[in-house]
Amino acid sequence: MRAGSVAVAAFLVAFFFTQWWDFTVPALRGEYQAVFLTNGQTYFGRYYDRFGAYAKLEDVYYIQQAQGTDAQGPGDARLVRRGAELHAPEHRMLVPKTAILFVEDLRTDSPIATFMRQDRR
């Protein structure tokens, strides 16, 4: 009886602890990351390398290319917070690790990190 209770408690504590912490150490990494994907897209946000098949990305931003006034010239690029799309996704996104090319920390003074920090306020 006691042994069973300990087993159930250990399972539940480990389960919810893993959901909460994700085994990432925020102090050892940047505040925001850039996640480059195999299809050429890049997402910016808080990256959590979880156990299992998926990595987690929170507070996701991406660069949207808008057509500029000059049809021949490059379009205007702007940083867009994910969430205003037709399906109004929540602020967290699960990305299969197989779809990730590489992940980079953003410098704290990078324009994208600065924008994201100010946008969250």
Next chain:
Amino acid sequence: MSAQRRGRDPVRIAGWWLRWALIPAALGIWASSNLDVHSLPFVGAERESAVLLLDGQAYFGHLDDSGESGWLVLHDAYYLQDAKGAPTNVAVALAKRGGEAHEPADGMRINRDRVLAVERMGLGSAVARAIGVEREILATKPGVLELNPPSIAGAEQLAVQRTAAERAIARGFSAQVDQLTKINTELVLPVSKADAAAITQKALADLRSLRRSALAALGAVVGLRPGDAEAYAASADARLEGQSFTNEPGVLLAPDINAVVVQATAFFSQTGDAAAKQLTQPRATPTPAGSPQPSATPAPSASPSPRP
């Protein structure tokens, strides 16, 4: 060895902790890593997921992701496709998986290697609302033991979609009327004014008739009985006359409602284009018929053979 000594044996103590604490904890970590706690089948609001693929396609539905297998299963799947020129003022249209030529059954298995991201969909989003209305149209009933009960739109959302569809139909109608007006006022036509007026009047009458049929079809799709659908079409037709709703923000329509708009738009285009062709192409001048030729002398029919 006494029971007391066995109880203090460090190997036994370590084995006990390994069996009853460390292994369950490892299982807890494994389960937590492979399960999205936000997707667990607790009682509550529906959990709709968006699965974004590497090729840019996105599918929406109830996701079953066991974690360790290489496949995701999506039930009750919907996806976005090109609006195909439907004047809904939205660049894309929602389609329900299952209506394709190969008529796939429910339960779409997606290779995780082709998945870009998985997201939880907002239940108030345009996609979720359109899916809810489609379920209402299809009279979807949630199962008693359904772990992820589908949310079904109410009369209010259905009315919003019906109004948006009416206005999309009106925009399709107006586009063809504008085109005919432009042809009549801005071009030098190779047909006489009387002919042009006759062609235009006939086309306008056909377009009005098509609009009314489309509204009746819309009434039938949203669940009106045939008599009520006709009455609704008559009143909506009168209400829409002279209105264009060109710059109104669009609404993502439920697939069945969108199908009515797409079909009506195609018929409007066919009718408008046919009238435009008649207006812009010179009528064939009747050529004088050749001098009457004597008709061929009827050949005598074969003499009836005697019946046996």
